[in-house]
Amino acid sequence: MMLMIRGKRSRMQAVTEQSSVTQLELFFDLVLVFAFTQVHGLAEHETTAVNMLRAFLVLAIMWWVWIAYAWLGNVVKADEGIARLALFGAMGAALIVAITIPEAFHDMPGGWFGPLVFALAYLFIRLVHLVMFWCASAQDPQLRGQVTRWAIGSITIGTTLLIIAALNHGTTQLWLWIAAVAGDMAWTLFSGNEWRVNSTSHFAERHGLIVIIALGESVVSIGVGVAGLPISWPIAVGSILGLAVSFLLWWAYFDVGAAVVEEHLAGASGERQIKIARNCYTYWHFPMVVGIIAMSLGLKYVLEYLGGAEEHTLHDALHGIPLFALYGGAAGYLLALVGFRHYATKVVLWPRLVAAVVILALVPLASILPAMAALAVLCAALGALIAWETVRYAGPREQVRHPATH
Structure with missing residues (x-):
């Protein structure tokens, strides 16, 4: 036309x-x-x-x-x-x-x-x-x-x-x-x-790219947090931990979830398709992006602490808004993924709900740990979630990722 x-x-x-x-x-x-x-x-x-x-x-x-x-x-x-x-x-x-x-x-x-x-x-x-x-x-x-x-x-x-x-x-x-x-x-x-929605593949790809852009901001935050500081083992380890957290958030969206919702979007028609496009992508992607940006803010503060910027030391703990941004951002992202998947498929991802609650429950512990330890705890919690899902749902995951072989 x-x-x-x-x-x-x-x-x-x-x-x-x-x-x-x-x-x-x-x-x-x-x-x-x-x-x-x-x-x-x-x-x-x-x-x-x-x-x-x-x-x-x-x-x-x-x-x-x-x-x-x-x-x-x-x-x-x-x-x-x-x-x-x-x-x-x-x-x-x-x-x-x-x-x-x-x-x-x-x-x-x-x-x-x-x-x-x-x-x-x-x-x-x-x-x-x-x-x-x-x-x-x-x-x-x-x-x-x-x-x-x-x-x-x-x-x-x-x-x-x-x-x-x-x-x-x-x-x-x-x-x-x-x-x-x-x-x-x-x-x-x-x-x-x-x-x-003229092209479901275009629509899904477009929103996947904005998630990538937001995750890219988290990587940039790591670099900005240590800009101008000499390289040291705390900076190296902290940077890798921060990158690992971003990678785990990437995995949580792109490994299976994005493909499953896109499939339901393509299979729907009429008002149902528009509702999936609007609610899953326009609305549920927004808290995903907010969560990533908030987590990025926390990451920047962690790296500043590890580099000794602004009179901070390696043993200082995150507290207040930077800590809640780090942990709350990751938890909010997981909750948004649950809503994103549920609206399209009517399936509740209980492991992610539990992981989000656990991450928020860990905030008091993280507030008394050194900043690097707090980041390591968050990375471990996210890693445990991804490992559990990969093993527990190995069969369905394989079918989604490689449908031509089944």
């Missing part, structure tokens, strides 16, 4: 079931790489509960930027015709949003008014997305109706409240941000199930 906009060279080309993620979409994702780093910086600026909430809200906004174009990229090819220019324009605005993250709540002296720049750049991203979806639905009345219903509330709630928040401060500003994020997500959930 070809969607005419203006002239032959301006056509938007529909995504087919055989389509894969385009290079331009991967280029767009580079903005998210930078945004995740900026969220880290915002969270580190002040380790208080309120500031962690601010970082979470900013991450939610960046997630909504990414998810909007993930859905659009599954309807029209991102690198064809006018869609290419639209995606580049959105990418430019997303870069401005990412650059402005340190000023999202408080304006810095000099220059433009940061909070308003953040909100207006976000508005531009959402409007480009809406126009492109409106054009893409020109020959699809059902999709056009869905886009209209969604736009009436989503654009109004998500962007207007952020603009108003930019002109306020303190508690009022924070509540407006919460209302903007929660209202946008809720409206999208209840605005209808008549979206389109």
